Amino acid sequence: MNDLALLLTPEGRALLDEVRDTDPARELAVATRLRREHPAELVSAALGQARLRQRAAAKFGAGDAGRMFFTPNGVEQSTRASVAAYRAARMKDLGVTSVADLCCGIGGDAIALARAGIRVLAVDRDPLTAAAARANAQALGLAELIEVREADVTEVSTEGYDAVFVDPARRGGRGRIFDPEAYSPPLSWAVETALGAPRAALKIAPGIPHEAIPAEAEAEWISDGGDVKEAVLWFGAGAPGTVRATLLPGPRTLPGRGLPDPGVRPVGRYLYEPDGAVIRAHLVAEVAEEVGGGLVDATIAYVTADALRPTPYATAYEITDRLPFNVKRLKALLREREVGVLTVKKRGSAVEPEELRRKVKPQGPHSATVFLTRVAGAPTMLLGHPAR
Numbered sequence: 001m002n003d004l005a006l007l008l009t010p011e012g013r014a015l016l017d018e019v020r021d022t023d024p025a026r027e028l029a030v031a032t033r034l035r036r037e038h039p040a041e042l043v044s045a046a047l048g049q050a051r052l053r054q055r056a057a058a059k060f061g062a063g064d065a066g067r068m069f070f071t072p073n074g075v076e077q078s079t080r081a082s083v084a085a086y087r088a089a090r091m092k093d094l095g096v097t098s099v100a101d102l103c104c105g106i107g108g109d110a111i112a113l114a115r116a117g118i119r120v121l122a123v124d125r126d127p128l129t130a131a132a133a134r135a136n137a138q139a140l141g142l143a144e145l146i147e148v149r150e151a152d153v154t155e156v157s158t159e160g161y162d163a164v165f166v167d168p169a170r171r172g173g174r175g176r177i178f179d180p181e182a183y184s185p186p187l188s189w190a191v192e193t194a195l196g197a198p199r200a201a202l203k204i205a206p207g208i209p210h211e212a213i214p215a216e217a218e219a220e221w222i223s224d225g226g227d228v229k230e231a232v233l234w235f236g237a238g239a240p241g242t243v244r245a246t247l248l249p250g251p252r253t254l255p256g257r258g259l260p261d262p263g264v265r266p267v268g269r270y271l272y273e274p275d276g277a278v279i280r281a282h283l284v285a286e287v288a289e290e291v292g293g294g295l296v297d298a299t300i301a302y303v304t305a306d307a308l309r310p311t312p313y314a315t316a317y318e319i320t321d322r323l324p325f326n327v328k329r330l331k332a333l334l335r336e337r338e339v340g341v342l343t344v345k346k347r348g349s350a351v352e353p354e355e356l357r358r359k360v361k362p363q364g365p366h367s368a369t370v371f372l373t374r375v376a377g378a379p380t381m382l383l384g385h386p387a388r
Contacts, residue, residue: 003045004069004131011038015046020066022050060108069135071128074106077169079203082248083222083229084112087201091163092116094199094237100161102153102193103168103185107133107146109203113165114145122148123156154185163199163236166190180204180212187212191233199236206231206280216240223277224248231280245277245313252312254278259285265294265304267322267375270387272303272314273345287314296382297374300348308387316387317369325349325379330370331360333383338364346372349379 006012015038022030027047034043052070059080060068079087087109091099096118101110104122106129113120114137122137124130130150137146149156158164168183168190180187187204191214194200206221206228213219218238221231225248238244243256262285274287279301288294291314293305308316323329334342342362344353349372356372371382 003041003048004128004135006039006042006045007049007069008135012042012046015042016049019046019050020053022047024051064111064140067139068106069132069139070106071132074129074132078105078108079112079167080224080229081108081112082224084109085115086222086246086248086251087165087232088112088116088118090237091118091165091199091201094163096162096199098161099163099165100156100158100197102156102158102164102166102190104133104148105129105167107136107148109165109167110146110148111136111140111142114142118145120146121156121158121161122146123151123153124148125150125152154189158193158197161197163201164193164197165201165203166193167203180208191217194233194235197235200234201237202233202235204231204233206277210243210282219243219281220246220253221277221280222246222248223275226275228276228280243281243283245275245281245283247275247277247312250312254281254283254286254313256281256283257286259289261285261295261298262288262303263294264296264298264376267296267319267382268293268304268306269319270305270308271296271317271319271371271382271384272305272311273317274301274303274314278313283313287311291316296380297348297376300373302347302371302373317371317384318387319382319384321381321383322375323381323383325351325372325381327356327359330356330381330383334360334362334368335364337366337368339366339368340364341367343367343369344372345369348372348374 031043052075053065056065056070056075098119099113101120101122104110104124110120110122122133130148134148137143168185190202217233217235222229244253246253272291274284284301288303290311291305291309293303296302296304340363344356351372
């Protein structure tokens with residue numbers, strides 16, 4: 001708390017501007033110089049905040065990150081700005097004008113909601129985190145729309161708000177928490193709170209088992225640039241019991257239609273790698289139907305087809321070779337093709353990509369992609385390149 005208070009002073013803000021682009025390798029020299037003119041505690045706080053802002057730029061963009069205030073946990077656990085903006089836009093489309101943001105962290109979601117014109121009550125029980133959220137609302141000119149309250153979310157009334165957003169803490173002292181009932185607060189409390197609100201969205205880990213999803217919720221998995229970022233349980237929006245996968249940028253949304261699992265078929269000319277959000281949402285069947293394909297193996301989420309049908313929900317590769325798993329044969333083939341840049345993808349294989357690269361020692365001007373997988377139960381290598 002004291003560090004943040006120091007940084008919010010005129011001297012602290014000026015020092016933050018001065019150390020904004022400090023190279024981590026030069027921190028000691030910069031700190032030594034600045035301590036001749038400023039208190040050591042303030043210099044340490046400013047340099048620490050500069051490091052956090054540099055890390056946060058990937059999530060928030062350099063413009064916002066350069067004005068915001070972060071905690072180490074806040075950088076790690078906050079929502080990527082593009083994902084928060086998408087979710088806020090969906091709230092706006094649902095007619096939501098006010099949201100109780102419970103477990104608000106450093107305010108990333110509250111910022112996105114306020115920028116969508118939604119009034120926000122942002123609540124967090126940690127004093128430093130709440131102070132950072134308040135400072136961020138002011139720094140970005142959103143203080144009139146964001147009220148920050150330091151409190152236990154289980155003791156806060158959400159009556160009078162159009163919607164509730166809950167982002168429970170999913171990390172503890174030993175790292176990530178996988179049991180939803182070990183979230184803070186537990187998922188059961190969040191669901192009960194959601195059911196008592198007109199509309200609600202609960203942010204959860206994308207690896208949540210489908211059987212743990214409440215029947216009253218629509219479940220949405222979101223990826224950004226191909227990386228799965230989160231799952232959201234929506235209440236009072238969409239159809240209960242349904243699933244969808246949303247890909248950013250776009251957004252592009254693939255709704256589930258309850259299709260049966262695709263059949264297994266021989267490897268065709270093309271291999272489709274579904275987006276991670278599609279896989280997490282169990283919507284590989286929808287992609288297979290879209291491209292007119294089937295699975296290479298009943299337990300593997302690779303779709304194969306004879307024709308190229310571009311889809312935003314999967315990346316297509318043209319397969320040139322199919323080999324039983326054999327490192328020596330792969331090495332000889334790569335040498336013959338003069339492949340020096342080898343992308344290794346795997347699904348259903350215990351072989352590590354870096355280990356394979358070391359063994360085959362690719363050399364040459366060409367590039368290729370190898371898939372380590374199972375085909376009809378047999379360990380297989382599929383060689384190809386992105387379809388054009």
